[in-house]
Amino acid sequence: MPQIRRLPESLVNRIAAGEVVERPASALKEIVENSIDSGAHRIDVRLTGGGLDRLEVTDDGCGMTPDDMSMALERHATSKLPDENIEQVATLGFRGEALPSIASVARFTLESRPRDAAQGWRKVVDHGTPVEDEPVGLPPGTRVRVEELFAKVPARRKFLRTERSEYAACHDVVRRLAMARPDIAFSLMHGERQVFRLPENQRLAERVAQIVARELQENGVAIEAERPSSEGIMRLTGIAGLPTYNRGVADHQYLFVNGRPVKDRLLIGAVRGAYSDMLARDRHAVLALFLDLAPADVDVNVHPAKTEVRFRDPAAVRGFIVSGLRAALSTGDRRSAQTPDAAAMGKWQQEPAPALRSIFEGRDWSRPSGSPASVRDASREWRGYEAEVMTSSDALPQGRAEQAEPLPQDAADYPLGIARGQVAETYIVAEAADGLVLVDQHAAHERLVLERLKAAGSGDAVARAQALLIPDVVELDEADCDRLEGSIDKLAQMGLSMERFGPSAMLVRSLPHALAGADSHKLLQDIADDIAHHGEALLLGEKLDLVLATMACHGSVRAGRVLSVAEMNALLREMERTPRSGQCNHGRPTWVKLSLDDVEKLFGRH
Incomplete structure (x- = not known):
């Protein structure tokens, strides 16, 4: 031995x-x-x-x-x-x-x-x-x-x-x-x-923006939140990027506990939960979060390099970060970090005008210009030119038009402006007091439907539900049915009423009112996939947010649908009233604005 x-x-x-x-x-x-x-x-x-x-x-x-x-x-x-x-x-x-x-x-x-x-x-x-x-x-x-x-x-x-x-x-x-x-x-x-x-004694937002990215100050919101803890007060400060200001990797998430830089899984999960219905799954938020709490509420002696910590009440910390982040993001929820892309702007070009014959083409300029013959010839040629223009214009494509509304006196109260038309049956063109607004109708309506479904969670379930005349039998894998069965009560609160119908089927009795007419099978399959993908690590509330985002996608106005001007304006007004309407459920912008300066530059006025 x-x-x-x-x-x-x-x-x-x-x-x-x-x-x-x-x-x-x-x-x-x-x-x-x-x-x-x-x-x-x-x-x-x-x-x-x-x-x-x-x-x-x-x-x-x-x-x-x-x-x-x-x-x-x-x-x-x-x-x-x-x-x-x-x-x-x-x-x-x-x-x-x-x-x-x-x-x-x-x-x-x-x-x-x-x-x-x-x-x-x-x-x-x-x-x-x-x-x-x-x-x-x-x-x-x-x-x-x-x-x-x-x-x-x-x-x-x-x-x-x-x-x-x-x-x-x-x-x-x-x-x-x-x-x-x-x-x-x-x-x-x-x-x-x-x-x-x-330099010394910088403001926190200024120091963070100088280190991370200058544009974070313009595309971020300040965080200030407090909550009592078992040993004192928990305080959350920092700056969080708008959901539309995101990155493909999580390297730009800076997390601190009592001034100590950490890479803690609980904090990373809380950030993911806060942005869950505002970012695509392959995109990551840009932020710097500073969590301060009593030393007795956190154990920093769990890792040799002190990069991980353990909290006395992890659920309270996670809930505090999620709610604090969401409250801060709601202050900038109607903003979009997306500006017209420089490369896209560079593709604007002056198209050549249709080739029309000039009235001066082929003229004999040897005679004095003021002679009666010259005037008579010009008049005759002008009448011929006018007839040619009228004939060619009859062949141009004709568009449907509606009476345009003038900008109201209080145009500043309508940041998304007044609808002027629709492009490619997908994008709404609106005129605002300070520029031109382009709205992605599907992305915008998807966000509106999601917020309606969330708001419905605090009301009467019967009023939110659209009962089916004949219940739908949806066949799924047994594992998917098990996942859905575990969330039946919570989904019923959102208006989606269902019950187990054998080992591998679910019986759908009602759909949320906002999703009337949706494909029950595809909806339940996507919900089951979401629950399976995120597993049991997510809190139930966060899991439901993901489910609601899936449901909202099914009930939104699709690209390719022709809207009337009245429908477009109704959509714009609802966007101005709705929280987080600046981005869709996947973190993409719902609208971009082309300022009047940008428009004038396109025409060489600057």
Whole structure:
């Protein structure tokens, strides 16, 4: 039987480094978090070779004495836990193992000077071996330099990625930490290039927009929400992009808990739930959410890199985020982030006019222009030209027209304007006080039907239901019938009344009033597919939102249907009254506006 032995300190540190230091970005995160905890007002980060060759962090924080520096390089030594109550952690770092772990796998230089000290001190550790311990001149604060990461651990070094990939990871770390603390000035240098410089004491929305995307301020809404918790108050702040302002990947979702950047599945699921009926399934919201709650309500000691947390009451946190996000989005629900695409605008062109013979073509200009013969000839030719125009115009296609309504005096109260016509039996053309509005009739009506179905959830189920003269028997797979049977009561509240009819069939007795005439089989199949796709992880309310979105798609005006001007105007007015009418249930815009300036540019008036 092999003998149990105590591992040497150097090997213990290298094992700990395997948990804390996966790549340069991991080391950078720990060092910058220490700078934030030190009370710094300015943090400067310099990278060389994407952090593979060197990374350096300089701050103007409280600094350390030589004795404190020695303690900081020992494992499990920290100043951030004044007592043993780890449930009350209020700092980013607290484990006390980051610096010794980094120093065991790199050449590590620590320089620091307290504000009240005459000089600073430097300590250098080369892959676990102390090599320098001497005074040094530097301004108050701390400077940490990490070089030759994993140079003496080739098994770890070969798993690192390219310089570009490692730089991208470091860049993301600094961005997230800078976003969490808009009160601190941040700068990032890569080689000789300054990547960004952020001033001190910025507004949160301004800092987020500067880091994520400038257009987020225009295409986002501010979030401010509070709710009592078991230990105090939960507070949600940040900025959320409109559903029409989305991305194909979730990399632009920044989530923070008590100022700590996290990648938590519960929070990601809550964001998905909040946008569930406003985004297509392959699109992702752009946002930055800051959740602050009592330290006792969250456990941050569940992951070595502190990127995951555990909540005391996860259901309450999830519900708070979903409701807070939806309430914030409702303040900008009639806006659309979609503007006319530049490439599409560039395709506008001046078409050549029909070739008509000029009255001056073939004239003999040798005679004086004022002679009677010239006038008589011109008059005769003009009459011939006029007859030609009238004849050719009779052959032009004729369109149906209705009496156009003038813009009302209070046109500003009608942001979607007055309907002027329909294009391709799909798009409504409307004139607003400040431009031209194009509306996708199917996408718009789909949203209107969904909001009607949601509103019906608080009324009388009988009034919402359209009873079928002869109940429909819908045959489905047994598993699909099981899923539908589990939601019968909730679906009945929406006006969809059904019951189990054998192992593999459902009997539909009524449809929601808004879906009268819909195909029962296709509707139930889509609802079952939605429930199967999202599984039991979704809360029932979110599951029903997805079901209602499917039901709304079945009951909306389809593309290809001819609408009268009165119907178009009725649709526009209802859109102006309906929440979230700026986007359909899949996150696409329901309308776009071409400003008068854009129209004038098309005709060269600018």
